[in-house]
Amino acid sequence: MHVIVFGAGEVGVHIADRLSREGHDVALIDRDAQRISEAEERLDVQFVVGRGTSPTVLEQAGINKAGLLVAVTNNDEANLISALMGKQAGVETTIVRLQADALRGAEGSRLRKSMGVDYVIDPDFETAQEIFELLNFPGATEIFPMVGGEIMMIGARLVPDAPMVGQTLNELARQFEPHWDFLVGAVTRKGKTIIARQDLKLEADDLLRIVSNQRGRRQLLGLLGLQTRTPRRVMLLGGGHTGRILAERLQERGAFVTIVERKIERARELAERLEHCVVLEGEITDPELLAAEEIGRQDVVIALTGEDDANILACLFAKSAGAHETVAVIHRLALLGLVHEAGIDVAISPRTAIANAVLRSVRGSEIAAVTTFLEGEAEVLELTVGESSLAEGSVIGELPLPKDVLVGAIVRDGNAEIARGRTKLRDQDRVIVFTMPDSTAAVRRIFG
Amino acid sequence: MRAPSALGQRERFGKRESVYANVMGFSLAIAGAGMVVCAIVEKLDGGSDAMKFLVAGLVVGVPGLVVWRRTVAPTRLSTATIFASALTVWVTLVLVGTIPYLVTGVLHRFDLALFESVSGFTTTSSTILSGLDSLGKGVLLWRAMTQWFGGIGVVVFLVSVLPFLNPAGIEHLGGVAPQAGGERLAPRVRETAKRLVLLYLGFTVIVAGLYRLFGMSSFDALAHSLTTVSTGGFSTHDASFAYFHRAALEWVAIVAMLLAGGNFALYWRALRGKPFAILRSVEFRVYLALVSLVGLVAILSNGLRHGMTGALVRRTLFTTVSISTTTGYRLANFEHWSGSVQLLLIFAMAIGAMAGSTGSGFKVYRLMGIVGHVRRHLFRQLHPRSVPVVRIGHEVVPDAVISRILGFFGLFMGIGAAATIGVAALGGLDLRTAIAAVTTTMGNVGIGLGRLGPGHTFRAVPAGGRWVLMGAMLTGRLEIYPVLLGLVPLARSISDRLPRRLSRTLVRLGRG
Numbered sequence: 001m002h003v004i005v006f007g008a009g010e011v012g013v014h015i016a017d018r019l020s021r022e023g024h025d026v027a028l029i030d031r032d033a034q035r036i037s038e039a040e041e042r043l044d045v046q047f048v049v050g051r052g053t054s055p056t057v058l059e060q061a062g063i064n065k066a067g068l069l070v071a072v073t074n075n076d077e078a079n080l081i082s083a084l085m086g087k088q089a090g091v092e093t094t095i096v097r098l099q100a101d102a103l104r105g106a107e108g109s110r111l112r113k114s115m116g117v118d119y120v121i122d123p124d125f126e127t128a129q130e131i132f133e134l135l136n137f138p139g140a141t142e143i144f145p146m147v148g149g150e151i152m153m154i155g156a157r158l159v160p161d162a163p164m165v166g167q168t169l170n171e172l173a174r175q176f177e178p179h180w181d182f183l184v185g186a187v188t189r190k191g192k193t194i195i196a197r198q199d200l201k202l203e204a205d206d207l208l209r210i211v212s213n214q215r216g217r218r219q220l221l222g223l224l225g226l227q228t229r230t231p232r233r234v235m236l237l238g239g240g241h242t243g244r245i246l247a248e249r250l251q252e253r254g255a256f257v258t259i260v261e262r263k264i265e266r267a268r269e270l271a272e273r274l275e276h277c278v279v280l281e282g283e284i285t286d287p288e289l290l291a292a293e294e295i296g297r298q299d300v301v302i303a304l305t306g307e308d309d310a311n312i313l314a315c316l317f318a319k320s321a322g323a324h325e326t327v328a329v330i331h332r333l334a335l336l337g338l339v340h341e342a343g344i345d346v347a348i349s350p351r352t353a354i355a356n357a358v359l360r361s362v363r364g365s366e367i368a369a370v371t372t373f374l375e376g377e378a379e380v381l382e383l384t385v386g387e388s389s390l391a392e393g394s395v396i397g398e399l400p401l402p403k404d405v406l407v408g409a410i411v412r413d414g415n416a417e418i419a420r421g422r423t424k425l426r427d428q429d430r431v432i433v434f435t436m437p438d439s440t441a442a443v444r445r446i447f448g
Numbered sequence: 449m450r451a452p453s454a455l456g457q458r459e460r461f462g463k464r465e466s467v468y469a470n471v472m473g474f475s476l477a478i479a480g481a482g483m484v485v486c487a488i489v490e491k492l493d494g495g496s497d498a499m500k501f502l503v504a505g506l507v508v509g510v511p512g513l514v515v516w517r518r519t520v521a522p523t524r525l526s527t528a529t530i531f532a533s534a535l536t537v538w539v540t541l542v543l544v545g546t547i548p549y550l551v552t553g554v555l556h557r558f559d560l561a562l563f564e565s566v567s568g569f570t571t572t573s574s575t576i577l578s579g580l581d582s583l584g585k586g587v588l589l590w591r592a593m594t595q596w597f598g599g600i601g602v603v604v605f606l607v608s609v610l611p612f613l614n615p616a617g618i619e620h621l622g623g624v625a626p627q628a629g630g631e632r633l634a635p636r637v638r639e640t641a642k643r644l645v646l647l648y649l650g651f652t653v654i655v656a657g658l659y660r661l662f663g664m665s666s667f668d669a670l671a672h673s674l675t676t677v678s679t680g681g682f683s684t685h686d687a688s689f690a691y692f693h694r695a696a697l698e699w700v701a702i703v704a705m706l707l708a709g710g711n712f713a714l715y716w717r718a719l720r721g722k723p724f725a726i727l728r729s730v731e732f733r734v735y736l737a738l739v740s741l742v743g744l745v746a747i748l749s750n751g752l753r754h755g756m757t758g759a760l761v762r763r764t765l766f767t768t769v770s771i772s773t774t775t776g777y778r779l780a781n782f783e784h785w786s787g788s789v790q791l792l793l794i795f796a797m798a799i800g801a802m803a804g805s806t807g808s809g810f811k812v813y814r815l816m817g818i819v820g821h822v823r824r825h826l827f828r829q830l831h832p833r834s835v836p837v838v839r840i841g842h843e844v845v846p847d848a849v850i851s852r853i854l855g856f857f858g859l860f861m862g863i864g865a866a867a868t869i870g871v872a873a874l875g876g877l878d879l880r881t882a883i884a885a886v887t888t889t890m891g892n893v894g895i896g897l898g899r900l901g902p903g904h905t906f907r908a909v910p911a912g913g914r915w916v917l918m919g920a921m922l923t924g925r926l927e928i929y930p931v932l933l934g935l936v937p938l939a940r941s942i943s944d945r946l947p948r949r950l951s952r953t954l955v956r957l958g959r960g
Contacts, residue, residue, distance in 0.1 A: 264835075267835045268835050268837070270835070271834075271835035271836075271837040272837055272844040275839065275842060278831055278834055279834060279835045279837075280831065280833045280834050280835070281833055281834075281835055282833050289833055292832075292833070293831065293833075
């Protein structure tokens with residue numbers, strides 16, 4: 001498929017990269033030649049310098065043969081107009097980044113429809129959502145609801161004194177017979193990800209990806225050696241769009257939220273909007289300010305400015321002052337390793353959230369959701385067993401699945417079950433599958 | 449140099465353009481019409497003063513009508529001019545308001561009649577008169593009517609005119625209820641005023657109907673409805689509300705007084721299909737909470753002292769509501785209440801009712817502003833780098849508003865203190881009585897403590913003290929600024945006519 005990505009920012013470049021690696025023809029448009037030339041070194045895509053709202057530029061990028069247009073600049077209006085132009089040129093699907101609440105919400109639905117917008121994404125919103133989920137599952141590094149929230153995909157690093165350490169997956173599974181509420185799907189150890197096998201022995205510092213149903217949550221927290229308390233005192237460093245959304249949700253839940261924002265006008269805007277939050281004006285790396293506001297007594301400190309170094313520095317300071325958990329938003333993926341080394345508990349990248357949202361709509365109708373991870377190449381697919389597919393009517397254990405594919409869970413008639421080798425698949429079952437990118441084609445063939 | 453004269457020289461639509469002549473003419477016309485109504489009532493009742501009222505009404509009203517119709521107010525007015533016009537209206541009204549008392553011989557001295565008139569038009573109800581039960585219906589109706597005019601006058605002025613000037617920190621009162629963040633009542637002052645008058649009339653008719661239904665005579669029902677909706681408090685009996693001895697009437701009055709002390713703009717919105725606007729208003733809730741708190745404390749205190757009975761609860765509640773809403777009907781004699789509860793009543797008088805009501809006092813809205821400011825101040829001690837935002841209700845208020853509220857607070861306290869000293873010195877009142885007298889007159893309540901408590905009249909205050917109290921009533925009713933600054937245009941035009949050197953010296957002196 002030919003895809004046009006408008007906006008060569010961090011998000012746009014990441015999407016273009018993912019899509020081209022999936023085998024799509026991608027054209028990347030940005031009016032900033034500098035940005036384009038930076039991206040040119042890394043990506044195997046067609047580059048067009050110009051405005052994505054200009055017909056000639058769009059034509060140059062191949063709008064007439066494009067099946068998908070992704071408009072992800074920082075400008076809502078420009079994104080909307082390019083979507084409209086794409087639709088008029090016959091593009092089947094448009095994905096538009098919208099930041100204004102009014103445009104994203106129900107009140108904007110008519111406008112979106114008339115502007116030819118099929119899907120809306122907002123990296124800030126997705127990031128806020130992800131952080132919020134994580135706060136509900138303290139200690140986890142990733143958490144994605146799947147199949148409408150019936151199943152959770154949880155990522156967590158094993159602490160040395162966790163009960164799971166030293167057990168093989170087989171031993172672990174036997175303890176919970178006859179009924180499983182969770183399943184370890186993938187393990188990342190020393191930067192290498194493998195799809196879980198029965199004889200794999202878990203070690204401290206392993207990063208596990210686990211599917212769990214709602215029942216399994218509490219059990220899991222214990223096994224992973226994590227606390228079950230939800231945070232009451234939260235400090236947000238950086239009062240951007242993500243910070244505001246997060247603060248609103250936390251305030252709603254009754255948490256004590258403190259926000260540090262550098263720009264006085266923005267700080268004032270936040271203070272006016274967030275009645276129950278304390279808004280401080282200052283640098284997030286100002287140790288005196290942070291100490292005066294007792295950063296060490298916070299349950300969670302979340303650094304979410306646009307600057308990775310400031311975020312990391314502030315989190316390090318918080319950690320050394322005694323803050324219980326620190327979360328840093330990191331934009332440059334190369335820094336991720338460092339972040340964990342340095343003792344920051346969770347790193348979140350706006351890119352993963354956005355890439356997940358885009359890939360979901362590219363992969364076609366049989367795949368409802370794709371989850372990719374910041375660290376490790378494994379993917380989690382959510383798909384529907386097709387009528388008269390190879391999988392329909394078969395027992396999972398007998399399916400000719402590649403070695404790096406694991407069926408994690410099945411949702412049938414609204415009931416979520418962890419998949420067993422003896423489970424028989426039926427038409428319209430929703431399945432959660434762990435896979436490496438190379439095997440997605442095989443998975444689609446078997447289930448589609 | 450063009451002299452900005454008090455009487456404008458320009459013409460529009462073939463009419464003289466003068467705001468002062470216009471508002472003065474209007475006030476006279478209204479007062480005259482009121483007197484004619486009193487003449488009719490007096491006649492129907494078979495009283496002897498009908499002719500006097502009719503003549504007075506025509507003498508006052510006809511020239512007023514002519515002046516009003518022959519002049520036109522300019523469309524754009526300076527703030528100083530608006531203050532001066534408000535002052536003109538009230539001074540005109542209180543002056544002509546003395547005529548019925550003087551011509552009927554109810555009061556013989558001008559200063560006594562003026563006190564009664566000021567007390568009426570400022571909706572205060574501190575009275576000089578005793579032996580009300582034997583007075584003619586015409587005079588009694590006139591007394592009630594002055595309060596009714598005063599009530600609507602002040603609502604129109606404060607809700608539809610003053611918000612455009614906004615000197616006292618009550619933002620967009622009529623236009624936008626403080627919390628609603630919504631639309632103006634009407635695009636123009638005139639439209640807003642019309643709606644308020646309509647609402648006020650309807651409210652009066654309903655209250656009169658209920659009073660009649662629950663046992664008042666038709667005349668009493670009319671007179672008391674006029675003084676209830678205006679939070680006035682004049683009665684037609686010396687015993688005030690205690691005359692009636694009917695629980696149902698007292699309950700009706702409690703509810704009516706509470707409503708009269710609420711923001712009329714909210715009611716208009718409620719009638720226009722947004723009934724929950726009233727309950728959503730944080731100011732309204734705080735107002736009810738404050739009134740209930742004062743009532744509850746008084747009920748508990750009295751109940752513990754005298755034994756809790758239904759009648760005691762009702763009578764105590766009536767009395768506290770009457771005071772908190774700045775109405776001033778007398779029922780229970782709080783001279784016998786505990787000293788601390790009496791002190792609480794003084795605070796209730798000073799705080800008064802909601803902004804945008806016919807009630808007076810410092811106003812709940814401003815109190816909330818002060819509380820918000822103090823909270824922020826304390827909070828900033830703990831978090832020096834926090835962004836300072838003050839809210840009234842949930843609405844963020846700009847610092848300028850807080851600063852105006854603080855300015856108003858300073859004036860309110862300063863004038864109150866000065867008046868207390870003045871009335872103590874000139875009126876020979878003891879401290880407690882003096883404080884209560886100033887609070888009750890500045891808050892336009894009407895009942896004081898001690899020699900000025902329920903069952904007493906203000907005749908006991910010597911002449912000098914009465915003048916101070918008259919000033920306090922006007923200042924409190926017009927929210928200070930028109931009284932304080934209303935003479936500025938006059939002073940300017942006088943100083944412009946003086947030799948230049950003298951006027952420059954005067955200006956310098958004036959600036960200190």
